[in-house]
Amino acid sequence: MGNRLFMAMIFLGILSFPHCLFGSDIFGNFTYQGKVVDADTLKPIEGAVVVMKWEKCWPGIGAGTLCDFSMAKEALTDANGEWSIKGPEGTWTPTLPRAILGFIVRWTQTPFFLIYKPGYYQYGKYDQRGGNGFRAIPYEDKEKGLAGIALERPATMREELKELDIEFDNEVPFISTNAPATKLKLMNFSFTYFGDVKKISFDKLDFPRCDYWVLGLKRITSKDEWRKERLTPGYVSEWEYLPLLRKVVEEDIRNPVRFE
Secondary structure (H helix, E strand, C coil): CHHHHHHHHHHHHHCHHHHHHHHHHHHHHHEEEEEEEEECCCEECCCCCEEEEEEEEEEECEEEEEEEEEEEEECCCCCCCCEEECCCCCCCCCHHHHHHHHHCEEECCCCCEEEEEEEECCCCCCEEECCCEEEEEEEEECCCCCEEEEEECCCCCCHHHHHCCCCCCEEEEEEEEEHHHHHHHCCCCCCCCCEEEEEEEEHHHCCCCCCEEEECCCCCHHHHHHHHHHCCHHHHHHHHHHHHHHHHHHHHHHHHCCCC
16 A cells, blocks of 8 residues: 555656656757857858757766766757757756656756867857857846846956956956847847946856857867867768768868968
């Protein structure tokens, strides 16, 4: 009798709170979208490959979280530099009940990104931001009346802000503006630090589950840097799932970027 009651409670829990057990990878997808531009000219970059990779994770006994490859999707940026991919939302930190249930049904982790265009510094799947590129993320908190764009320029951010007498630690510079996602879509933003620059915790941005974001890639100017940044088939472990990336990389091998 006791076992039947226990099983009935689990069944009712699954019916009542399916997301707690299965997560968003089964019960819904999110449309990730954005734009890739040249970091200096702000002109759209066409033909960049946007790769998203998801992993399924479970609690490791004495070894932290363990993860395995789950799926990968890719898209090419269009003439406006825009792209979109639909996939699971995922999470970096599952709730305690969801983590415990991960022994039975693994949860989906927040996706990793790889954005690659031959001749530019790549945006790596482990959040590497090479060169002097930038990342602009919209944020709105209607309850607090807060809206704006978080702007990261990793290579020069601290120096630029120091000139404005602003000290940052682990926060992200935040520039207040109305309708931030719309302004990013229309490129109606300077992508520089100006006016009243505030601070915001990166966790609040809920990246990459945002309405729209803009990535600025820095162009490579030397052959030595190009050799360091170029992708090869051995670099990508999920090569067989990424025909678009494979095509771009193979074309770069046949016709490499030329430098004066």
